[in-house]
Structures are given as structure tokens and as C-alpha cells.
Amino acid sequence: xxxxxxxxxxxxxxxxxxxxxxxAASGTRQDSLDxxxxxxxxxxxxxxxxxxxxxxxxxxxxxxxxxxxxxxSIQVSR
Numbered sequence: 671x672x673x674x675x676x677x678x679x680x681x682x683x684x685x686x687x688x689x690x691x692x693x694a695a696s697g698t699r700q701d702s703l704d705x706x707x708x709x710x711x712x713x714x715x716x717x718x719x720x721x722x723x724x725x726x727x728x729x730x731x732x733x734x735x736x737x738x739x740x741x742x743s744i745q746v747s748r
Contacts, residue, residue, distance in 0.1 A: 671691075671745070671746055671747065672743060672744075672745050673686060673723060673725055673743060673744050673745075673746065674725070674743035675725050675727045675742040675743070678727035678729070678742070679727065679729055680727060680728055680729030681710075681726065681727065681729070682726075683724055683725060683726040683727065683742075684724070684725055685706070685707070685722060685723065685724045686722070686723045686724075686725070687720050687722055688720055688721045688722070688723060688746060689719060689720040690719075690720070690748055691720065691721035691747065691748055692721060692747070692748060693716075693721070693747050694714040694721065694723060694744055694745070694746050695744070695745040695746070695747070696712070696744055696745065697713050697714045697723070697744050698711055698712070698713040698714075699713070699714060699715075699716075700713050700714065700715045701715070702715065703715055703717065703722060706722055707724070709724055709726075710726065711726055712724065712725050712726045712742055712743075712744055713726075714744070714746075721746055723744055723746060725742045725743065725744055726742050727742040728742055
């Protein structure tokens with residue numbers, strides 16, 4: 671599944687809790703949920719029963735990147 675952000679200013683972020691998901695195709699692996707919260711780039715943390723993902727916007731969608739512009743993304747899978 672692809673997760674992407676649009677229309678968020680550079681540096682804005684969202685954390686997703688994804689029960690049943692196990693891997694991320696990109697991003698920086700973090701060793702704890704606290705480290706994930708503190709991360710400044712798109713990252714992930716594999717908890718006991720879920721994958722936690724923090725997607726950080728690079729501002730492209732907010733800067734008028736055009737229709738469909740994505741300002742940060744990550745692909746996750748089960």
C-alpha cells in the first residue's frame with residue numbers, strides 16, 4: 671500500500687499506526703516509537719502487532735506542485 675501526503679508544508683508530518691503491516695520499502699528504521707516521534711525524516715518502527723510509519727512532507731504538494739503532486743510518501747506491506 672502506498673501512503674502519500676499532499677498539501678502539507680515542508681517539515682509537516684503524520685504518523686500512521688498500521689495493524690497487521692510488517693515492512694516498509696523505504697524510510698529510516700527506528701528502534702522505538704519514541705525515536706520515531708523524534709525523527710525528522712520519513713521513518714518507520716515495527717512494533718509488536720503493527721507497523722508505525724511517520725511520513726514527513728517535503729512541501730511539494732503545498733508549493734503548487736500541480737495535480738497529483740505528492741509531498742512525501744512511503745510504501746508498506748503486510
